[in-house]
Amino acid sequence: MFRIAGRIAQMEESATLRMAHRARQMRQSGADVINLSLGEPDFDTPEFIVEAAIKSLRSGATKYTPVAGNQELREAIRDKFLRDNNISYSIDELMVSCGAKQCFANLCFALLEEGDEAVMLAPYWVSYFEIVKLTGAQPVVVQSSVENNYKPDLKDLRKALNSRTKLFVFSTPCNPTGTVFSEADLRAMAELFAEYPDVLVISDEIYEYIQFGTNHFSIASFPGMKERCATINGFSKGFAMTGWRLGYMGAPRPIIEACVKIQGQFTSGAASFSQEAATLALRSDLTETYKMRDAYELRRDHLLEQLKSIPAFRLNQPQGAFYVLPEVSDFFGKRYKDVQIKDAEDFALFLLAEAHVAVVNGIAFGAPQCIRISYSISEERITEAVERIRKALALLH
């Protein structure tokens, strides 16, 4: 028999995908399941981007691309970083990958070895933890709490750093919390990392364009930080292009060179027509992007208002992305019929079974007291979902 490598047994299955699969199964058996577990926009890609890809395919963009990305796209990325983030990258400090996820994977495989440590803020995006583990390095987690709106105490962050630390990763706005790190937060972080010149700071800014009433700041824009940061971004969220598989990053040249080497062996350059269409997206006036952002903001307000009817949910105040991460541990230990809710996974399964609402439990995000609710869905469905959750929770005692 085939023997599957040990690293696969060490790997967690994606909680988000597992929940989506369960929800799909219930739907197939006829249930009207409301899916609040999704990590992607419910909007279609704006029409002008789709048209650009079709045109690109028709004009023959069907071949391999340069591993680091098309020159035109990298020029658009360079201009975007300057326009939106006040970071001045040269073309050889930029690369395009098959998603922001691949940017992060490239960085981890370029930097991490067994014995190294990678520090991350909890709650974290699940893939940070799993990809770090795949390299043989050790993920080190810095906790935060809902009371602080999931912003860490920098004293705890400092305690986690040592001579084995190779990288630090965080996202702003954050998945799964929706927390946005302000200019002042980032300045304090930058000052801390000035004392650790051997640590690469990875700022994942994939939700940059989904922020409500706050300005986006990039930690790499502070003086002296560009040289010690990697800034990751992509098209999946702000342009509703999850299926196009396209992300990018700026980082110091030796790091980009190492990442290009890895990507050249793993996947080669990202899809040709995705890149041509994305060039246009980045050079657009972002009208379509901001329309989607405004819709998410209304949904966020609506969801938070609805959730007030469940006082046992301890809510955070998300300022971006499309998630809320309430603490639900008040329900642990409660029962319905012969089911006892022991943890967040049981809680999510209970909601699926009794309310026909799919959410993701927080365990894989390093938030075992929480569930993640995605509001990438219409306001009507949000209203109905919360009403169903409220009714189901009344069954517990």
Ligand SMILES: Cc1ncc(COP(=O)(O)O)c(C=O)c1O
């Ligand atoms: C914080 C964060 N980073 C990266 C990604 C992956 O983005 P991409 O689709 O560009 O690989 C996601 C997707 O859910 C995310 O939430």
